[in-house]
Amino acid sequence: MSTEQTSPRDAGFTPTGTIASATDRRRVVFATVVGTTVEWYDFFIYASAAGLVFGQLFFAPAGEGFAQILSFITVGISFLFRPLGAFLAGHLGDKYGRRLVLMLTLILMGVATTLVGLLPTYAAIGVAAPILLIFLRILQGISAGGEWGGAVLMAVEHAPKKRRGIFGASPQIGVPLGLLLASGIMALMAVIAPGDAFLEWGWRVPFLFSVVLILIGYYVRRRVEESPVFLEIAERKEKTRMPIVQLFRKHTLLVIIAALVFAGNNAIGYMTTGGFVQRYATDPGGSLQMDPAPVLWAVTGSAVTWLISTAVAGWLSDKIGRRTTYIIGWILQLVGVITLFPLVNTGNVWLLFTGLAILTIGLGFTYGPQAALYAELFPASIRFSGVSISYAIGAILGGAFAPTIAQALVQATGSTESVTWYLAGMTVIGLIATLLLRDRSGIPLGPEHEAEQAASPIYGLSRA
Incomplete structure (x- = not known):
């Protein structure tokens, strides 16, 4: 069956046969941007605080060096619980709808x-403080x-078939927007409450500000209609009884390869979103x-370049395909990895920003097309489970302990050269995983094309 064939859904129709309005689509884009920005603001505020203050405030008895490693480990621990969140959300999302899951994760x-x-x-x-901190970070991991x-x-x-890349980039840019907002508010508090005041109370304000953002995100998301693909599945009564079981029975290798694609991006991204660069540059x-x-202002500025490159990559993937866009991205990311620490190690904040800006261009190109790439890899009936679990596993393999690994490498070798090799290796892994996948840009997403979607997108495996 040719991927050029389109269902009413792919042509822009809802399950009832009416054309989805531009207003509805704009509302969806706005809601996904706002919601993911709020979610990742919360996630990155923790990582930023882990790099700046948690070692001193929650793990000080472990000693200065090990306290910081423990602080970064708590960042990574949450990733171990992402698969649990993905399993729960995938099951609920494939059985009861995408919208319900979005509301629950935002509140959590x-x-x-x-x-x-x-x-x-x-x-x-005493010791109850780090225990409670870890517990709350685990809840963040389940939500993420x-x-x-x-x-x-x-x-x-x-999205229309030919604009999935740019539509899919809308939740992706919520990540750099979340980083921009988190770093910007942390930087502002570092000015308002410098020194001891930041340690005493200044770091708390960005966390408490989350209440306002959650209310905004909840209001925006509750106005969005359910995914038309899910509505088609529900109308046809084709919801899979155990979507996760079906996913691993038929698509285990695909999940692993898709996870490695994300791991190659995520390990590098967590140099800033995980707080490592901030800690390395400011360590007393x-x-x-x-x-x-x-x-913090330099990190905030680099979030802008990340945002722009993510949106551009999503748009470009609609023109030249997801796979080609990714390959360009891996090359750009490798350049960024090689130039990052030589520029950071100058101690000049403008050169630090330049290094981060170069890095985030590649990060955007290996992140912007991901939503569309993942959605086009999995059949409709198990798509939520497929994309969520692949993403969660990739996060563990990539970003979970990247700041901890980088910190340990610096402490063991006394230089950042080993960190560069580590990040370059992760980039190459991402490239290889991408090369193993066929480009499925434009494949119909509706449940009536389930057989076509179920054909393996992995090179060397049968399409049928």
């Missing part, structure tokens, strides 16, 4: 983030594991000892 993330801002430190309640799949499917499944015992405020 907001509650966990706000409670971190209210949490007493080790000096106040379920959020992404729902957001990207709402965007891509509402390190070689650079830069002021936190300008470093």
Whole structure:
């Protein structure tokens, strides 16, 4: 069956046969951008605080060096629970709809983030403080594991066939927007409450601000209609009884390869979103000892370049295909990896920003097309499970412990050269995984094309 054939859904029709309006589609794009921005703001606020203050406030008895490693480990621990969030969200999303999952994950993330801002430190309640901190980070991980799949499917499944890349980039740009917002508010608080004041109370304000953002995100998301692909599945009564079982019975290798594609991007992205560069540049015992405020502003500026390149890559993937866009992205990302630390190690904040800006161009090109790529890999009946679990596994293999690994490498070798080799290796893994996949840009997404969607997109395996 040719991928050029289109269903009413692919031509822009809803299951009832009416044409989906441009207003409906704009509302979906706006809702996915706002919702994912709020989710990732919450997630990145934690990572930023882990790099700047959590080591001192929650893990100080472990000693200065090991306390920071423990702080970064708590960033990674949440990733281990992303598959749980993905499994739960995938099951609920494939059986009860994408919209329900988006509401639940948003609320869970907001509650966990706000409670971190209210949490007493080790000096106040002892070992209970880091235990509670880890528990709340786990809740963030469960939420993040379920959020992404729902957001990207709402965007891509509402999109016209020839614009899935740019529609799919809408939840993707929520990540750099979340980083921009998180780093910007942290930088602002570092100016308003410098030094000891930041340690005492300044770091808490961004966490408490999450309450406002969650209310905004909830209001926006509740106005969005359910995915038309899911509505078609429901009308046809073709919902899979155990979508996760079906996914791993028929598509285990595809899940692994898709996860490795994301791992190659995620490990590099977590140099900033995981707080490593911020900590490395500002470490009082390190070689650079830069002021936190300008470093945070540099990270904020790099989030803008990441946002732009992500949107451009999504748009470009509609023109030249997902696979080709990714290949360009891996080359650009490798250039960014090689130039990052030589520029950071100058100790000049403008050169630090330049290094991050170059890096984020490649990051955007290996992230912008991901939503459309993933959605086009899996059959409609198990798509939520497929994209969510692939994403969660890729996050564990890539970003989960990337800041911890980088910190340990620097402490063991005394230089950042080993970190560069580590990041270059992850980039090459992502490239190889991409080369193993056929480009399925434009394949029909509706349930009436399930047989075509189920054909393996992996080179060397049968299409039928």
